[in-house]
Amino acid sequence: MSRFRASGRSAAALLLIASLSLPGIALAQAQPAAQSHAPAQGTAQVPGTSLSIDELYRYRSLVGIPPEGYSWSRDGGTVLFLWNEEGYAFRDIWSYSVRTGKKTRLTFLGRDAKPEAEQKGVAQAVFLDRGRVAFTLNGALHIREADGRVIKVEGDKQAIRKLAVSPDGSKLAFVSGTQVDARNRVTLGGILWVRDASAGEGNLARRTVGDDDPKRYIDDFHWSDDGKAIAFQQADDRAMPERDIFYYAKGGLQNNRVIRAFPGDETTKATVGVVDLASGNTRMFERPDAKHHVWSYGLSGDGKRLFVSGSDMEAKEHSIYLYDVATGTRETFYQLREPKHLRPDWQVAWAPGDDGLIILTDRDGWLQLYHQKKAGETPRQITSGKWEIASFEVDRAKRQLYFVANKSYLSDRQLYRVPVAGGTIQQISGPAPGTHEPVYSPDFRRIADWYSNDTTPPELYLVDTAKPAAKPVQVTKSPQPDFYTQTWANIGYFEFPSHVDGVNLLGRVSLPANYDPSKRYPLIVGSVYSDAVRNQWGGRRAHPTWGLDQYFVAQGYIVLNVNVRGSWGQGRDHNQTQYHSYGETDINDLESGVRFLVSKGYVDPKRVGIWGSSYGGLMTIMSLSKKPGVYAAGIAGAPATNVWHAYPGQMWIMGPPTGPDMPKRYEDQSALFQAKGIKDPLMIIHGTRDPVVLYSDTMALIEGMIQREQMFELVTLPGANHAWASDTLPQARFAFRKMADFFDRNVKNRD
Known part of the structure; x- marks a missing residue:
């Protein structure tokens, strides 16, 4: 039926x-x-x-340019986003104040951009101190000062990306490319740099992790809660084959040389490490299956332990290893093998108070949340049902889990929360069907929500988590x-x-x-x-x-x-x-x-x-x-x-x-x-x-x-x-x- x-x-x-x-x-x-x-x-x-x-399909988009790149201020009072209200491809930086309800355009860098160039504009923006904003444009790092001036910093580095401010707001970390080839193309290797967030012009960042080998690079990183260390993932492509893709274009023979593996070839080797910023000491945490996938990793709140969640190349065995950061000692915290498993949708995070891990897994047949306190024990199921969770975040202060799921209907992605202890699941998004992609404020009081449905192009909405039944605030209106x-x-x-x-x-x-x-x-x-x-x-x-x-x-x-x-x-x-x-x-x-x-x-x-x-x-x-x-x-x-x-x-x-x-x-x-x-x-x-x-x-x-x-x-x-x-x-x-x-x-x- x-x-x-x-x-x-x-x-x-x-x-x-x-x-x-x-x-x-x-x-x-x-x-x-x-x-x-x-x-x-x-x-x-x-x-x-x-x-x-x-x-x-036109240069001035009929449906508009959807707002993206949401980033909250440390106090949760303002959210940054990248947008073009006129519908052109170039995104500038905007902000929205929760207190005043006013959105403000902070940069006007797209004024001289030619629509036919289809430039995407600002790639990422984050708050610094005193109303200042750091952002990347064309792979270069810039700072917008509180008075509106825009200055270019770290001019000796290319392909800057993955901006992240330390939890106390004092430092800015980022990854940059390592070299430029003969055709002036940046090779996307990656070195991790850290600079004083209050600094202005100049090349002031300190190299933290990484070398000049473009095939060995920092792929991702996370700050510790106290801002004294950074956990990072290093990718190593040196064993992977390079392949030439020859083609004719622009009146001649071209070559798109790529690092590209086929089934059975050597692939990227991923390794997770932690660097202490004060001493510069770095420890890499080896896995017994070093060539296998790493899906997530994270430091405990006290910085003493590190989890690494990964699987074999065929995504059949999910393993979570737990490390002592000081000694490198490893234990197998969680492991489950399923011979026909297809999708590596697992996610892991530290539970409040570092009391074990929250694990998103389909071990019971559906992607649901579990809490496991100790290595080897059977995880306690928090949510259940014939529906699935796409992502989650941990509100440590209030011991709650926020998640996105299709609980209401198969085609929906709604917002929910549940206590870590389990209990009643509360829907945070409104009753309207559709898709939500949330970015939570640091205190989880508000959500910057990318929302769309079949009749509504995506827009930025603000959701008050203390008033889930209230109508969300629509910040942008993108269609022409x-x-x-x-x-x-x-x-x-x-x-x-x-x-x-x-x-x-x-x-x-x-x-x-x-x-x-x-x-x-x-x-x-x-x-x-x-x-x-x-x-x-x-x-x-x-x-x-x-x-x-x-x-x-x-x-x-x-x-x-x-x-x-x-x-x-x-x-x-x-x-x-x-x-x-x-x-x-x-x-x-x-x-x-x-x-x-x-x-x-x-x-x-x-x-x-x-x-x-x-x-x-x-x-x-x-x-x-x-x-x-x-x-x-x-x-x-x-x-x-x-x-x-x-x-x-x-x-x-x-x-x-x-x-x-x-x-x-x-x-x-x-x-x-x-x-x-x-x-x-x-x-x-x-x-x-x-x-x-x-x-x-x-x-x-x-x-x-x-x-x-x-x-x-x-x-x-x-x-x-x-x-x-x-x-x-x-x-x-x-x-x-x-x-x-x-x-x-x-x-x-x-x-």
Whole structure:
């Protein structure tokens, strides 16, 4: 029996402007009441936005530039954020005062930026003392003084990043690159530096940890609570192979030389250390499995102990080691092995009073919180239920845990808190469905909240944790005025069974606002990927296809996303069925969504298209090959056709390149070896510079297709990276127009 749920509403007041009574799915379109352009009762709505692809994707963004980079002052009274109120790409620094309720633009560095350059602007900003702000721009460190002057400091260092002020506010730490090559490109090695936070101009930082080897670098660090030490993670790529990616662009042959491992190759060696700032003494803490992953680490409040949370390369065994900082003595605090485990979603933090560790783990089948006080003991479960926690923070003073979870519904990410001792879970975010990404003030009194839902582009809201029922304060308003004059897709969610094994699946469907139940519509499945169903603007934040989806709906398509197996949020048993199953279980889930919409009368079964990029490209090619006739056509962007060339981390799912079932296991999961069944139209879009999915693998695929006389269309993007839709606006618009034309010819207008 399937279940259905309407789309979310904004955190602000909303006006329901359309309610469609459809067979099987309840949907509702909503817009902010203050900007509503609702038709009179009973009047027909237009199909969707009237804008073209070029108008949807423009330098002055229609949906605005979302506020990012939230950072609180030490007293929790002011929050910094990076934003552009005019909708251009360049983000300047803004602040919001909790006391006055006023937001203020602190820098005007983007005034002279050319929109077509698509400069991203300030990358990070943090408060120093006396109203001063440190920030990075183009890899250089700057300070905005309290009087508004901007000065550049540490001018002898490049690629400065990861700014962090000590807990007492006296010092600023950061990581910088180590060298510049012959083409004036910074090699992203990393040295850890510390400077006096009250200092001004000059190169005053003291090298704390690291050397000039660009292949051995500080990857991350954390201050101790007393500001006297820093725990850090050092990455060592010296054993990893380097690979040349040759391509033609800008009138000549180019080489993108990268450090890049394939399954079975040597990978990054991660080591955690602690440096005492007064003496400069550094101790590195060795693990018995030094080549394995480190997922998190942290010093105790008293600075005497260090935990390191990691796993084997296949993410099957989760281990937490506890160290004595003074002696380096190690004990195994926690260990659990699960042979089919797929996702390294574990998180660890010190409990209040350093009374053991808080562990986020799916040991009972769902990602929930546990408290373990001593090494080897069975952890006490704090939260439970058939829902999952995405992240958490510890409020040590009040002995509470704040967390983000889909407790309310599978597609939501709401804010909650619970006592460390366990008990009643309290929802902190408002009742409106959607996605929250919180940054907590130091005292946990307030939350700087990135919030979005299916009808609301992301904005900054302020949540008062002492008044969780109160309406949050909206700080930013990012969309341009003409955003509110458009009619957008009608979006909702439905649950349905797999047609193969009956497992419950979740879908997100976008319908034209003037949907006619008597018609059967063409369908586009995608962009297909894992974790593809989320109640937020555009569905998938990592892929800028919100406008393309809206365009398709306005042209009379239905758009479907499916939370395929291997995705977060529906429990360990749900995602573990993806084990050794790239291009099998996942594409069955996609087909189940198509079958369901066809059975409910939404979709014309002869006019179904599918598309995705990277892993989504793998699923697209596998679907066309293994399920002929289900899809009229498919588009594969940067398709991961050969899992022998995947990142080693993909071994979580596909396993290591060894064993008696090799090479068959890898060939079964590689579209390169499974493309013989493709008969329906296929378009491939790929950038020649791609270091993630090699363009040469696309060449290998199409060479085989040519030999088999299989037809396809190839769109080559010279010099484009893996995220080909994010490189430049002209390139994205070109590719999206090619996609729209391809689907119109082969799906919508198919005879």
